[in-house]
Amino acid sequence: MKSKEPAPVAPAATGPRAEQPHRATAWPEARAAAARAGTAARAGREPRRLPLGQALGQVLAEPLRALTDLPSFDTSAMDGWAVAGQGPWTVRADTSVLAGHAPTAALTDGEAIRIATGAPVPPGTTAVIRTEHSRTEGPLLHALRDVVSRQDIRPRGQECRSGDELLPAGTAVTPVVLGLAAAAGYDELPVPPRPRVEVLVLGDELLTAGLPHAGLIRDALGPMLGPWLEALGAEVLGTRRIGDDAEELYAAVTGSAADVVVTTGGTAAGPVDHLHRVLDKAGATLLVDGVKVRPGHPMLLAALGGGRHLVGLPGNPLAAVSGLLTLAEPLLAALAGTSPTGGRGTAPVLDEVHGHPHDTRLLPVARRDDHLVPLHYNGPAMLRGIAVADGMAVVPPGGARSGQELDVLDLPWPPTSGAVPAQGACFT
Numbered sequence: 001m002k003s004k005e006p007a008p009v010a011p012a013a014t015g016p017r018a019e020q021p022h023r024a025t026a027w028p029e030a031r032a033a034a035a036r037a038g039t040a041a042r043a044g045r046e047p048r049r050l051p052l053g054q055a056l057g058q059v060l061a062e063p064l065r066a067l068t069d070l071p072s073f074d075t076s077a078m079d080g081w082a083v084a085g086q087g088p089w090t091v092r093a094d095t096s097v098l099a100g101h102a103p104t105a106a107l108t109d110g111e112a113i114r115i116a117t118g119a120p121v122p123p124g125t126t127a128v129i130r131t132e133h134s135r136t137e138g139p140l141l142h143a144l145r146d147v148v149s150r151q152d153i154r155p156r157g158q159e160c161r162s163g164d165e166l167l168p169a170g171t172a173v174t175p176v177v178l179g180l181a182a183a184a185g186y187d188e189l190p191v192p193p194r195p196r197v198e199v200l201v202l203g204d205e206l207l208t209a210g211l212p213h214a215g216l217i218r219d220a221l222g223p224m225l226g227p228w229l230e231a232l233g234a235e236v237l238g239t240r241r242i243g244d245d246a247e248e249l250y251a252a253v254t255g256s257a258a259d260v261v262v263t264t265g266g267t268a269a270g271p272v273d274h275l276h277r278v279l280d281k282a283g284a285t286l287l288v289d290g291v292k293v294r295p296g297h298p299m300l301l302a303a304l305g306g307g308r309h310l311v312g313l314p315g316n317p318l319a320a321v322s323g324l325l326t327l328a329e330p331l332l333a334a335l336a337g338t339s340p341t342g343g344r345g346t347a348p349v350l351d352e353v354h355g356h357p358h359d360t361r362l363l364p365v366a367r368r369d370d371h372l373v374p375l376h377y378n379g380p381a382m383l384r385g386i387a388v389a390d391g392m393a394v395v396p397p398g399g400a401r402s403g404q405e406l407d408v409l410d411l412p413w414p415p416t417s418g419a420v421p422a423q424g425a426c427f428t
Contacts, residue, residue, distance in 0.1 A: 024290035024297060027326060027360035027394075033288050034301055034311075034327045038334025041259070041307040045335075047190040052182060055173045058191035059338050064167040064177075067185030070159040073103075076115045077152045080130040081141055082122055085109035089141045097122060112141045121153055128152035160184070170337060195335040198258035199225045199239040202249065202265040202275075203315065208241065220317045220383060221264045228324060229262065231412035232332050246274035254282050259308055259335065262328060265315030267298040275300070275312050284310065288327065292359040292397075295380030296322030301331070316380040322362045325392060325409050346405045347372050353406075355399030364389035365408065367415065372406060390415040 025033065047061030076082065082097060083089045089112035097104050099118035106123035107113060115121065115128060126149055133145045160166060166184060171177065173189060181189055201222045208219055219241070226236045237258050242248050253261055266275040279286065279302050287309075288301040296319035300312040309331060313323035333339060350371040355361050364385040365372040372393050377384035386392070394407040 024292045025288050027291055027293040030288045030291040030293075030299075030301075030326055031330045035330040035334045037287055037301065037303065037309055038331040041309065042192065042335050042337060045193055045307075048193050049188040049190055051188055052178050052186065055189040055191055056175065056178060058173045058189070059336070060167060060169050060171045060173065060177075061190040061192045061337060063165045063169050064171070064181060064184070064186075064189075066160045066162050066164045066166055068162050069157040070183060071154050071156055074121045074125075074156050075154045076117055076119050076121055076128050077154050078128055078130045079117050080115060080128050080152070081112045081134055082107060082115040082125040082128055083112045083141070083147070084124045084126050085111075087112075087141065087143050087147065091136065091139055091141050093139070125153070126150070172338075192335075192337040194233060194235040195260055195332050196237055196258045197229050197234040197260045197262055197332070198237045198256045199229070200249070200252050200256075200261060200263045201225075201239060201241045202263060203244060221313075221315075221320055224317070224383075225262060225264070225313075225320070225324075228412070229328070229332070232324075232329055233336050233338065234260070234332050244272040244274070246278060249274055250278045250281060253278055253304070253310060256308075260328070260331065261304070261308070261310040262313060263310065264313050264320055267300055267312040267314055279310070291326055293322060293326060294356045294359050294361050295319035296326065296362070297359065299323035299327055301327045314380070317383045318364075318378065318386060319380040321383075321386055321392075325362065345408050345410070347408055348403045349374070349393065349400050349406050350402065352402045353393075353395050353400040355395045355397055358397050360397060361395035361399075362392045362409070363395050364391075365393040366390050372408065 050058065076097070081089070084107035089110055092111055092113040095104065096114040096116065097119040098116050101119065103120040104113065104122045107125055113122060121128065127147050128151060129141075129143050129147060130152060133143065135142050135144060166180060167177065173191070199222070201219055208222065212218055222239050222241065226239050229236050240252060242252055249266070263275060266273045269276075282304065284302040284304050286300060286302050288299070291297055291299050295316065296314050298314050299319075299322070302310045302312070304310055311323065311328045311331065313320040313328075347367065348371055349365075350368070350373050353363065353374055364375045364378050366375060366388065367373075367390045374393070375385040375389055389411065391408040391410045394409065400406055
């Protein structure tokens with residue numbers, strides 16, 4: 001346990017939490033509140049512009065509008081002959097129209113010139129005849145099929161006109177989107193700025209190296225949270241470790257340059273749980289103060305002002321993971337204008353799963369033969385189960401029967417395998 005008394009920012013017996021009973025938010029409502037907070041904070045954030053080669057996997061912050069007609073000139077759709085008027089045609093000797101070259105002189109009625117796919121058709125061209133649909137006899141070109149006016153010519157603006165909206169804001173930037181953007185004249189794409197996050201790991205009892213001893217334990221969350229948040233699309237400014245000192249915590253929270261501050265521990269009402277009093281002093285607004293979910297029910301979400309937020313994660317490792325999936329992930333996704341990384345697919349659970357009588361339960365599971373298999377080591381302080389999990393199943397209050405379809409929150413990395421199935425019922 002803690003060995004020193006806190007330096008309180010405000011007396012523990014005063015403030016909003018002392019004046020009204022604690023009311024936790026239902027799990028779905030907590031995720032929705034986090035998404036709303038991120039959406040509101042995103043308003044007014046200027047997009048950043050990335051070179052095409054760096055924009056893959058981002059989303060468009062603005063509609064993609066054509067900067068030119070596509071194609072930008074009448075172009076040949078086939079290798080063959082550009083012809084003018086009715087045939088047979090006299091072949092213009094010793095010259096061809098090639099892609100990437102300036103248009104040649106205009107064709108006169110009854111004249112033909114060899115042309116390559118993608119080349120600009122000469123003025124006066126009435127059609128393009130494919131090589132395989134033609135034959136030459138001396139200086140004359142003959143068509144082997146009827147010739148239709150404008151055949152095999154891609155007219156200027158066939159795909160779009162300059163200013164047309166090609167894709168709406170929010171579209172994922174795929175390789176095909178990069179190709180379309182390049183064709184439409186773009187060198188850079190507007191994408192939402194990455195949310196900046198700072199991690200504050202709280203507690204006197206945490207070691208950063210070596211074996212646990214004398215009541216001290218290794219910090220599991222410091223090494224885990226930064227990479228996890230980066231996998232969610234955040235720019236992690238750093239991870240700081242702060243002892244059980246209220247003034248130090250206040251300075252760190254109010255002085256952070258991050259859009260989102262993520263803290264670990266200190267969210268409950270213990271003797272050195274300073275976070276609520278720090279938030280009171282900072283003038284923060286609690287948007288979520290406890291969630292009806294196990295593990296992780298003491299998590300919180302607060303608005304710090306100026307579009308900044310704080311996500312308070314419980315100190316137990318799996319409880320902190322629950323907080324990441326419940327509050328941090330939808331908040332960051334909304335800030336970035338993307339969908340949450342963790343999908344909400346469903347699958348049937350293989351066996352009966354015990355549930356909390358009143359709260360949602362998040363349970364590490366593996367996917368086996370299209371079923372969900374609950375994993376061992378799913379207590380709030382454990383990471384052994386989630387380390388081999390494919391996702392976290394959302395178990396409704398009261399539990400789930402064998403074969404029942406459950407929502408699954410995917411993890412932001414490739415699935416693992418080889419886990420051992422089991423169930424547990426630890427709700428601490």
